[in-house]
Amino acid sequence: MAPDRPAAGRSVPEPARPIVDVRHLTLTYQTADKPVYALSDVSLTIGKGDFISLIGPSGCGKTTLMRVVADLEQPTSGEVTVNGMTPEQARLKRAYGYVFQAPALYPWRTVERNVMLPLEIMGLPRAERKARAAEQLRNVGLAGFEKKFPWQLSGGMQQRVSIARALAFEPELLLMDEPFGALDEITRDHLNLQLTQLWRRTRKTCIFVTHSIAEAVFLSTRIVVMSPRPGRILDVIDCDLPAERTLDIRETPEFAALAHRVRDGLKEGHSYDD
Numbered sequence: 001m002a003p004d005r006p007a008a009g010r011s012v013p014e015p016a017r018p019i020v021d022v023r024h025l026t027l028t029y030q031t032a033d034k035p036v037y038a039l040s041d042v043s044l045t046i047g048k049g050d051f052i053s054l055i056g057p058s059g060c061g062k063t064t065l066m067r068v069v070a071d072l073e074q075p076t077s078g079e080v081t082v083n084g085m086t087p088e089q090a091r092l093k094r095a096y097g098y099v100f101q102a103p104a105l106y107p108w109r110t111v112e113r114n115v116m117l118p119l120e121i122m123g124l125p126r127a128e129r130k131a132r133a134a135e136q137l138r139n140v141g142l143a144g145f146e147k148k149f150p151w152q153l154s155g156g157m158q159q160r161v162s163i164a165r166a167l168a169f170e171p172e173l174l175l176m177d178e179p180f181g182a183l184d185e186i187t188r189d190h191l192n193l194q195l196t197q198l199w200r201r202t203r204k205t206c207i208f209v210t211h212s213i214a215e216a217v218f219l220s221t222r223i224v225v226m227s228p229r230p231g232r233i234l235d236v237i238d239c240d241l242p243a244e245r246t247l248d249i250r251e252t253p254e255f256a257a258l259a260h261r262v263r264d265g266l267k268e269g270h271s272y273d274d
């Protein structure tokens with residue numbers, strides 16, 4: 001059969017510009033007793049505006065993969081580019097914001113001054129720092145909480161402050177490592193809804209680590225299913241649900257089918273004899 005060709009006169013859609021390109025990435029941690037094989041031959045291209053979830057069993061290298069993108073770990077072999085730069089250049093240019101599992105806010109600084117901290121380090125003038133902090137706090141639904149201290153907020157609100165802080169220097173890429181993992185289910189649902197609305201408004205490229213199949217399907221444009229350690233990519237699933245998502249979407253057959261495929265991928269990669 002002849003290969004598919006575009007019909008005459010029709011243009012082929014441009015693939016989205018890659019923001020993160022990972023090629024044959026392998027990472028082995030050298031420890032005192034024996035090497036730990038964390039990642040094996042991982043290749044992944046993440047386009048501008050993608051929302052990618054990394055899902056896989058505990059210890060399969062999800063955090064390691066994000067840390068390589070963030071230049072916090074060095075690959076043993078393979079190549080990674082972020083916005084066409086090395087991870088180090090991207091870090092120096094503040095191409096990404098990082099949201100950790102725990103909010104990691106300074107208790108002696110107000111919410112506003114926590115969000116302004118990276119902007120202070122960048123040397124932005126005070127008026128601009130204040131304006132950007134106000135904008136990002138509005139973005140995460142925390143307008144009016146500027147003068148509170150972190151300990152006066154709930155865990156979910158603190159995590160929203162840390163998202164606002166990561167967004168404050170307007171990075172192209174947002175790296176989130178299980179940001180809602182420690183929160184109760186109702187708060188988590190609420191934050192998932194807010195995050196998907198934020199993503200729809202800003203179309204930031206996001207990489208999101210999670211253990212929750214429902215969270216991955218709800219938030220993502222693509223889900224990367226990883227094997228147990230050493231982490232390999234088992235499946236990359238396009239989430240073609242409508243961009244505008246409410247929590248009710250979780251009741252639809254389309255959602256259930258995607259969740260099923262993720263679950264199958266995870267099962268396939270897992271040896272229960274381990």
Ligand SMILES: Nc1ncnc2c1ncn2[C@@H]1O[C@H](COP(=O)(O)OP(=O)(O)OP(=O)(O)O)[C@@H](O)[C@H]1O
Binds near residue numbers: 038057060
């Ligand atoms: N600095 C390090 N030195 C040695 N081994 C490490 C180091 N960091 C991580 N590891 C090991 O590498 C493997 C991958 O760890 P990583 O934190 O990336 O997994 P993960 O998939 O994010 O796990 P989880 O879902 O439990 O957070 C694990 O076995 C972990 O113990």
